[in-house]
Amino acid sequence: MTPTIVIIVIFLYFLLLFGISILTSEKGEKQSQTFFTANKSSKWYLVAYGMVGATLSGVTFISVPGMVAKGGWGYLQFMMGNMLGYLVIAYVLIPLFYSKQFVSIYEYLKDRFGVKASKTGALFFMLSQTIGAAFRLYLAALVLQIAFFEAFNIPFAVSVFVIILLIWLYTFQGGIKTIVWTDTLQTTFLLLAAVWTIYTIGSDLGLTPSSMVQTISESEMSTIFNWDWKSPTFFWKQLLAGMFITISMNGLDQNIMQKNLTCKSKGEAQKNVLSFAVVFFLSTVVFLSLGVLLYEYAGYNDILIPAKADELYPTLALNYFGTFTAIVFLLGIIAAAFSSADSALTALTTSFCVDFLRLKNGIESNKKRKLVHIGFSLLLFVVIVVFRAVNNDSVVSDVFKAAGYTYGPLLGLFAYGIFSTNQIDDKKVLVVCLLAPILSFVLNTFSKELFFGYQFGFEILLINAGLTILGLWFISKK
Known part of the structure; x- marks a missing residue:
């Protein structure tokens, strides 16, 4: 695929996104309300x-097909846990936030504990979201750097700056209203890439739909369940991991929940969460x-x-499946990466504002909100450039994993707020939320020495939340 084709595809794709942005933008004093809700x-x-594309992300788009050789379909065990997590989000968190x-x-958290608790929760979200969004966009930028x-x-x-500038241009006005529509478009491209690639492979190998299903089902790579407790x-372990990680990283994440809160009622938001869970599960099966194919x-x-x-997927799609499939794949990877980055940028701006x-609403608020939006765009740019300067994939990946420790305090804060009636010393909440992930990291690093060879997996999230x-119990007020 030539660089000329790549630039034409990117240009037409973003032209479409800009068109959606113009149609969904609001002017005047209500602009911030449109941006936020x-x-x-x-x-x-x-x-x-639309949430399917944002949740899959560019990392999943590439990684899930590649992992079947080593882990088979074991990832579906995790996805089953996801389904349980979304039930909790639909029937516990959605009513709470809509009330x-x-x-x-x-x-x-401000309503339940105080201003410091609210700012602490938002701070931990912004830290994890900035690193997470930068990591995903960094991977997509590498693909575009090589391809064009x-x-x-x-x-x-320069290429990263251009990419972030384009994202900023189609999100700064309409915000979450624009994101809801662009996510719909980007999910379509993402799923189209997977389905079209499956069709291409089936045609090249002479497989009918029924023989394709048979090939997949009979493959050793399609094993789902693992009952070895070690x-x-x-x-x-995977089921519980899927459940609690979904509650933490989706239910307590402004990026995902902001979209749920744009529905006009609690009932519609619940239908949204439950139907999304089903579509997301089926997309993972695809x-x-x-x-396997x-x-x-x-x-x-x-x-x-x-x-x-x-x-594996990028290599075959760009070099063996023909120009059209390469174009469809390129659209898929762009859609998967940018549907994560644009919604993250909007959520970061919303949370900080x-x-x-x-x-609140008003002309002055609109000006400040736009400045914050620019600030987070520049922050994403700096973090991505730093990742590149490090030039060590394992280090960058470790930073991304470390950002996951921020979800433990969020889970702990919300759980304590929902399931207890105690008040806390709001001034000390930040100290507690800093110590918990630090202690969790130490326990995880030295788990072999401390626990007779035992190694933590997802449980470290629960340990983090438990700490x-x-x-919070220690700083509770009597």
Whole structure:
């Protein structure tokens, strides 16, 4: 695929996004309300469908197909836990957040504990979201750098700046209202890429739909359940991991919940969450099926499997499936990456404006909100450039994993707020929420020495949350 084709695809794609931005933007004093809440007018089925693309992200788009050689379909055990987590979100968190019409979900912490607790929750969200969004966009930028920018000797920093500028241009006016519609478009491209690739492989290998299903079901890579309790992919461990990680990283994450809160009622938001959970599960089945077929195709054509599983799908799509499939794949990876980055940028802006600046509607609020939006855009740019300067994938990946420790305090804060009636010393909440992940990290690092060879998996999230709850109990007021 030539650089000319790549730039045409990118140009047309963003032209479409800009068109949506113009149609969904609001002018005047209500602009901030539209940016933050979409005026509570989003259709629940559009939100549900669009959230698939934002949740899958560019990392999952590439990684899930590649992981089947090593883990089979064991990832579905985790997804089953996701389904349980979404039930908790639908019937516990959605009613909680809709009861007082919160714009930022961390307003609940202000209502329950105080201003410092609200700011602490928002701070931990912003830290994890900034690193997470930068990491995902960094991977997508690397693909575009190789596919296009390098051919014209454009430095990586310049290409990242252009990408973030484009995202800023189509989100700064309409905010979450624009995101709801662009997510719908981007989910379509993402799923289209997977389905079209499956069709291409089936055609090349002479497989009918029924024989394709048979090939997938009979493959050793399609094993789902693991009942070995010593294994890190033991069924019950994966099920609980999927449940609690979903509650923490989706239910207590402004990025995801802001979209749910754009529905006009609690009932519609619940329908959105439950239908999204089903569509997301089925989408994962599609990507796992694609993974099996990618390995079958490589084996049939004696193609050398890349050392890194994440490189399998891009390698085959860009070099072996033809120009049209390469274009569809490029659209898919762009859609997956940017649907995560644009919604993260909007959520970061919303949380900072609401939880720290306490902005409301009005012309002055619109000006400040736009400045905050620019600030977070520049912050994402700096973090991505730093990732590139480090030039060590394992270090960057470790930073991304470390950001996951911030969800423990969030889970602990909300759990303590929901399931206890105690008040806390609001001034000390930040200290508790800093100590909990630090202690969790130490326990995780030295778990072999401390616990007779035991190694933590997802349980470290629960340990982190438990330490936060314990700390909150210590600073509770009698």
